[in-house]
């Protein structure tokens with residue numbers, strides 16, 4: 001029998017596909033950062049208050065495209081930031097973003113799988129893990145390793161987001177979003193739920209010194225001129241793009257998990273010309289991030 005000529009190609013294709021998914025996630029993370037920059041400054045200011053002294057070495061675990069890495073580099077101008085991720089696609093973006101902002105000297109990108117072990121980043125003064133700790137298979141083990149890598153008095157900041165952001169301010173739209181978010185949870189196709197981190201942090205030897213919710217709201221009225229949106233230079237267009245990405249995700253992943261009427265409503269939101277389309281509506285981007293500050297005694 002003839003050797004199958006497509007194996008190598010299939011493999012490449014699968015590889016490309018996986019990287020395509022990572023690139024899409026990377027785009028989404030960048031969009032999130034672009035629209036929610038103000039909240040990040042507030043959050044890093046809070047972390048600076050919680051940290052004892054000025055951190056010199058910082059690790060960003062599950063750094064993604066480097067949103068946190070760059071925000072930390074801005075907040076702590078004397079610090080070196082080690083960005084850890086298992087994805088080379090993400091780390092390439094971190095490097096490019098750091099160099100683009102003149103921070104190449106202070107940012108180091110390290111590939112490592114946190115499911116296996118914390119790569120050698122220590123000793124560090126501050127560890128930041130945003131929307132990443134809940135991905136790790138054995139968080140208790142990782143938290144012990146982070147505790148050991150921190151200098152005495154060092155701080156771990158854990159940040160999580162309450163699922164995908166919401167966009168529709170009207171009652172019917174908000175109810176549709178609730179159903180989509182519940183379906184995502186049932187189908188387990190979206191960002192996983194995170195636990196209350198205080199008990200595992202305490203069990204790993206940390207003292208949880210503060211826990212705070214950061215509610216985020218970015219209003220984008222469709223009749224605002226696109227280039228002068230209310231909260232960021234990208235304004236309306238950015239919020240509508242983010243909404244489009246989130247609702248397309250619901251549409252493609254929730255077939256079979258939502259009622260036909262809800263799937264049809266998603267189609268109308270995503271359409272180009274329907275009066276209910278996202279592009280013709282006022283949107284309000286809403287999300288809540290929760291942060292824990294945990295100190296090594």
Ligand SMILES: C[S@@+](CC[C@H](N)C(=O)[O-])C[C@H]1O[C@@H](n2cnc3c(N)ncnc32)[C@H](O)[C@@H]1O
Pocket residue numbers: 029061062063064065066067068084085086087090112113114115116129130131132135136137
């Ligand atoms: C939702 S993203 C968050 C990125 C970034 N911290 C932010 O707030 O924008 C989660 C990141 O964690 C990374 N990640 C997930 N599991 C990981 C693991 N076991 N080891 C290393 N990185 C991991 C993913 O590659 C992804 O970049």
